[in-house]
Amino acid sequence: GGCSGSLPGTQGSHYPDMGSNSISTYQLSPSDYFALSISVRGDGVKMPEIVLERSLDREKVAAHHLTLTALDGGNPVRSGTAQITIQVLDANDHSPVCEPPISTIYLEENLPVGTLVTKVNVTDLDEGPNGEVEYSFKASNNAPDKLPRQFSLDPLTGEIRTKALLDFEESSAYEITVRARDKGSPAMEGHCNLRVELVDVNDNSPEIVLTSVSSPVQENAPHGTVIALIAAKDSDSGENGQVHLHITKDLPFNMLFSSSPLNTLSSLLENSYCHHPPSKRQGR
Numbered sequence: 319g320g321c322s323g324s325l326p327g328t329q330g331s332h333y334p335d336m337g338s339n340s341i342s343t344y345q346l347s348p349s350d351y352f353a354l355s356i357s358v359r360g361d362g363v364k365m366p367e368i369v370l371e372r373s374l375d376r377e378k379v380a381a382h383h384l385t386l387t388a389l390d391g392g393n394p395v396r397s398g399t400a401q402i403t404i405q406v407l408d409a410n411d412h413s414p415v416c417e418p419p420i421s422t423i424y425l426e427e428n429l430p431v432g433t434l435v436t437k438v439n440v441t442d443l444d445e446g447p448n449g450e451v452e453y454s455f456k457a458s459n460n461a462p463d464k465l466p467r468q469f470s471l472d473p474l475t476g477e478i479r480t481k482a483l484l485d486f487e488e489s490s491a492y493e494i495t496v497r498a499r500d501k502g503s504p505a506m507e508g509h510c511n512l513r514v515e516l517v518d519v520n521d522n523s524p525e526i527v528l529t530s531v532s533s534p535v536q537e538n539a540p541h542g543t544v545i546a547l548i549a550a551k552d553s554d555s556g557e558n559g560q561v562h563l564h565i566t567k568d569l570p571f572n573m574l575f576s577s578s579p580l581n582t583l584s585s586l587l588e589n590s591y592c593h594h595p596p597s598k599r600q601g602r
């Protein structure tokens with residue numbers, strides 16, 4: 319800390335009065351941090367010293383204002399005071415802190431390149447360069463060589479933006495670690511862990527695949543003859559990826575559904591024609 323202020327009379331020997339009218343004692347205004355220590359020189363002159371009693375913390379109190387009073391031994395007592403200001407210089411004793419340290423952001427897929435994803439919120443209680451923070455991506459522990467290629471990070475503002483079109487069907491989530499480092503010496507750093515979860519958009523149409531077709535079909539093919547095996551799929555998820563298959567009505571075919579892997583609907587197209595005279599057919 320720096321110290322300013324002067325006390326007329328601290329050079330005790332220049333105090334004009336001698337004997338009981340010279341300085342007999344000093345007093346310091348009450349302080350949690352400083353105490354007064356009085357040493358006596360060889361010639362008997364009392365020397366006041368202000369002593370630090372506990373660690374200073376600039377983040378709690380940046381400046382201390384003390385009053386030192388010198389009292390003589392006269393009657394009446396006469397006194398002189400000096401104002402002392404102690405400025406506490408900052409030490410880099412706080413790391414940048416991310417608030418919240420872990421967060422999840424939900425983002426639609428296919429948003430334009432440059433869309434703001436989030437701005438990391440970091441505080442550093444120190445002053446000046448000790449509290450100035452610079453941001454950079456940090457490789458995650460799972461993939462030490464991989465920095466997020468799909469996102470950009472402003473080193474000064476901490477804004478994260480998209481750098482590519484994000485495709486839910488390609489990757490549905492990204493883990494991003496941001497390093498926040500102050501400019502103190504030595505520097506201190508903190509980390510923000512972000513998870514970007516993409517939200518699916520219905521950007522894929524169902525595809526129908528005829529996996530096998532037996533064609534042509536004999537006119538007297540028995541009821542239940544498989545005509546075609548159909549698979550349909552949609553790359554989207556949830557309702558966006560659910561496929562409903564319909565066949566034109568009033569055709570002599572049935573569709574039977576078979577169990578299928580995810581997002582794939584398989585069905586058998588069957589001949590439902592009944593080989594009875596039309597008059598005996600049931601229903602329509």
Ligand SMILES: [Ca+2]
Nearest residue numbers: 412444448500
């Ligand atoms: Ca700091």
Ligand SMILES: [Ca+2]
Nearest residue numbers: 408409411444
């Ligand atoms: Ca500090």
Ligand SMILES: [Ca+2]
Nearest residue numbers: 518519521554
């Ligand atoms: Ca999609």
Ligand SMILES: [Ca+2]
Nearest residue numbers: 522552554558
């Ligand atoms: Ca779809």
